[in-house]
Amino acid sequence: MAPRVLVSDKLSQTAVDIFRDRGVDVDFLPELGKDKDKLLAAIGQYDGLAIRSATKVTEKLLAAADNLKVVGRAGIGVDNVDIPAASKRGVIVMNTPFGNSITTAEHAIALMFAVARQLPEADVSTQAGKWEKSKFMGVEITGKTLGVIGCGNIGSIVCSRAIGLKMRVVAFDPFLSAERAEQIGVEKVELDELLARADFITLHVPLTDKTRQIIDAEALKKTKKGVRIINCARGGLVVEADLAEAIKAGHVAGAGFDVFETEPATDSPLFGLPGVVCTPHLGASTTEAQENVAIQVAEQMADYLVRGAVTNAINMPSISAEEAPRLKPFIRLADVLGTFVGQATESAILEVEILYDGSTAAMNTKALTSAVLAGLIRSQVADVNMVSAPIMVKERGIILSESKRDKSGIFDGYIQLTVKTARQTRSVAGTCFSDGKPRFIQIKGINLDAEVGEHMVYITNHDVPGIIGTIGTVFGEAGVNIANFSLGRDHPGGDAISMLYVDAPVRQPVLDKLMAQENVVAAKPLAFNLG
Numbered sequence: 001m002a003p004r005v006l007v008s009d010k011l012s013q014t015a016v017d018i019f020r021d022r023g024v025d026v027d028f029l030p031e032l033g034k035d036k037d038k039l040l041a042a043i044g045q046y047d048g049l050a051i052r053s054a055t056k057v058t059e060k061l062l063a064a065a066d067n068l069k070v071v072g073r074a075g076i077g078v079d080n081v082d083i084p085a086a087s088k089r090g091v092i093v094m095n096t097p098f099g100n101s102i103t104t105a106e107h108a109i110a111l112m113f114a115v116a117r118q119l120p121e122a123d124v125s126t127q128a129g130k131w132e133k134s135k136f137m138g139v140e141i142t143g144k145t146l147g148v149i150g151c152g153n154i155g156s157i158v159c160s161r162a163i164g165l166k167m168r169v170v171a172f173d174p175f176l177s178a179e180r181a182e183q184i185g186v187e188k189v190e191l192d193e194l195l196a197r198a199d200f201i202t203l204h205v206p207l208t209d210k211t212r213q214i215i216d217a218e219a220l221k222k223t224k225k226g227v228r229i230i231n232c233a234r235g236g237l238v239v240e241a242d243l244a245e246a247i248k249a250g251h252v253a254g255a256g257f258d259v260f261e262t263e264p265a266t267d268s269p270l271f272g273l274p275g276v277v278c279t280p281h282l283g284a285s286t287t288e289a290q291e292n293v294a295i296q297v298a299e300q301m302a303d304y305l306v307r308g309a310v311t312n313a314i315n316m317p318s319i320s321a322e323e324a325p326r327l328k329p330f331i332r333l334a335d336v337l338g339t340f341v342g343q344a345t346e347s348a349i350l351e352v353e354i355l356y357d358g359s360t361a362a363m364n365t366k367a368l369t370s371a372v373l374a375g376l377i378r379s380q381v382a383d384v385n386m387v388s389a390p391i392m393v394k395e396r397g398i399i400l401s402e403s404k405r406d407k408s409g410i411f412d413g414y415i416q417l418t419v420k421t422a423r424q425t426r427s428v429a430g431t432c433f434s435d436g437k438p439r440f441i442q443i444k445g446i447n448l449d450a451e452v453g454e455h456m457v458y459i460t461n462h463d464v465p466g467i468i469g470t471i472g473t474v475f476g477e478a479g480v481n482i483a484n485f486s487l488g489r490d491h492p493g494g495d496a497i498s499m500l501y502v503d504a505p506v507r508q509p510v511l512d513k514l515m516a517q518e519n520v521v522a523a524k525p526l527a528f529n530l531g
Contacts, residue, residue: 009055022303117223347421354368505527
């Protein structure tokens with residue numbers, strides 16, 4: 001029986017034809033995604049679901065999708081898909097990470113021009129029969145400094161266009177190396193310096209815990225008077241109320257916004273302010289981009305349903321159907337190792353070294369490396385997947401090296417990840433036992449055996465009597481239940497580490513109290529997606 005796909009959002013007819021040409025039965029019902037009840041009733045009969053942004057793939061919908069194997073999002077953002085719930089049910093989530101890049105970058109440049117020359121207001125005035133030439137005094141782009149926050153795929157395209165406009169470009173991106181910055185012709189700076197120097201600021205980062213409200217009242221105070229701010233990335237990166245106050249006070253000269261904290265945006269503190277240009281999330285809205293992402297998602301989904309090939313998956317790397325059962329536990333392990341280092345490392349990463357020992361050296365290490373890199377940079381790039389991660393790492397100028405060797409210790413096979421920054425070298429190793437669950441076996445050269453849980457705390461401390469009791473007391477008084485407590489040390493009385501598997505996330509006040517204890521050096525909360 002041929003696989004069945006439901007297209008529940010507006011995709012091009014070309015995409016529908018691709019499904020049919022490749023032997024997939026397809027129902028093109030572009031309005032169904034807006035009706036939750038009808039979609040819920042229908043989803044159980046389909047193997048694939050092709051969507052844009054209107055359809056919400058919730059845990060409830062996935063629970064009713066008994067036959068669903070793949071969800072394909074025509075576009076980069078997957079905010080409308082419950083990825084953890086999909087992973088738990090074994091549903092692959094695919095996107096098209098690069099189909100909208102040029103279109104979004106061009107929209108940012110267009111907004112910058114519109115704000116600089118007050119084009120929308122001048123248009124309305126002129127078409128109303130007025131001739132208010134002196135009212136609309138603009139500023140030139142040439143010679144101005146553009147601050148780019150986020151220099152990945154879209155951000156780097158914006159940099160290229162801005163340099164072509166004879167602008168000076170400074171960029172803030174923790175993953176941007178000095179070599180890559182030089183290659184694309186920008187000056188790499190810290191965020192505070194960018195805020196102080198930029199005449200225009202444009203944001204091109206995902207919405208994560210580290211980037212949420214990156215431009216707030218405090219950040220705006222650090223900007224120069226007359227700055228103009230562009231956001232075509234994600235709502236929530238800028239505190240709209242704070243920006244509105246800065247515009248009213250005359251500190252910020254204008255803003256161009258395509259994305260908002262709440263969408264659809266029927267109201268915003270920015271609406272109606274002079275010098276502000278707003279568009280309804282048009283970053284990807286060009287004929288070329290819509291066609292490109294629709295074709296890509298149809299090809300990817302058809303290839304998976306017919307041939308078992310996995311491409312551009314958020315929650316699974318590119319692997320063949322034959323190797324999947326043996327490789328899957330080590331894919332999870334590789335992601336865990338990368339996620340650990342990504343969460344534990346604050347400074348920019350310069351080099352990544354991955355060692356495959358024993359049985360892992362004979363596996364599909366390309367997929368394993370992709371999983372490591374995706375975990376490593378997910379704290380900064382929320383939309384990363386197993387395919388796009390290596391590209392993003394390369395774009396940022398991070399040096400990647402891999403090595404393989406025969407079995408060298410007591411484990412049949414393990415993976416070791418070493419990351420170098422300007423300040424330190426961090427190393428972690430792990431393996432999978434017969435139960436398929438990932439385990440940490442070495443951190444910072446210190447051996448231990450730590451089961452991986454969804455919520456963990458990584459503690460570095462001095463190896464002294466009573467330290468276990470100290471940690472246990474702090475957590476016990478805070479009502480934190482410890483499921484597993486693993487220890488390791490370099491030598492008696494030396495440096496030691498603890499990995500705690502806890503039942504729920506540990507609040508910052510508890511960590512602060514722990515770090516205030518004598519002989520506790522640091523405590524870092526960790527979160528892992530083990531779906």
